[in-house]
Amino acid sequence: MYPMTTLHFAVSWGDRQQTSSFSEVSGLTMEAEVIEYRGGADPQFSTHKQPGLRKFSNVTMKRGIAPAEAGNGLFEWYNSITVGAVERRDVTVSLLNEERDPVMTWKIRAAWPVKLEGPGLKSTGTDIAIESVEFACEGILIETR
Numbered sequence: 001m002y003p004m005t006t007l008h009f010a011v012s013w014g015d016r017q018q019t020s021s022f023s024e025v026s027g028l029t030m031e032a033e034v035i036e037y038r039g040g041a042d043p044q045f046s047t048h049k050q051p052g053l054r055k056f057s058n059v060t061m062k063r064g065i066a067p068a069e070a071g072n073g074l075f076e077w078y079n080s081i082t083v084g085a086v087e088r089r090d091v092t093v094s095l096l097n098e099e100r101d102p103v104m105t106w107k108i109r110a111a112w113p114v115k116l117e118g119p120g121l122k123s124t125g126t127d128i129a130i131e132s133v134e135f136a137c138e139g140i141l142i143e144t145r
Contacts, residue, residue, distance in 0.1 A: 008096040110138040
């Protein structure tokens with residue numbers, strides 16, 4: 001059995017499971033804080049390490065700009081943000097096998113777009129126009145099949 005490649009993946013979000021094609025997903029990072037503690041009557045001259053709060057990094061997704069992608073709801077979601085109010089949605093990233101079946105899935109809980117970045121434009125360039133969107137979230141769950 002060979003390890004999976006990062007080539008095939010799918011991204012969807014919201015109740016209607018809107019989808020979009022992304023060329024890159026990064027930041028699927030989970031971390032537990034370490035709390036060091038030593039009781040005053042502890043005979044050991046060292047601390048005990050205990051798990052603290054869990055933290056989740058922002059998730060960044062990149063894609064090439066295509067006219068067909070303009071109506072996918074992502075920009076409307078970002079534009080709906082107002083001071084103190086945002087619509088939080090679950091975002092799902094699935095790593096797919098050769099048959100396009102999910103092998104591993106990251107469920108990004110209560111996400112909302114915090115940053116949209118357009119491409120760097122250059123009149124002499126021939127690169128693909130890449131935009132990125134960064135999501136804040138309240139948790140990441142991993143499911144394996």
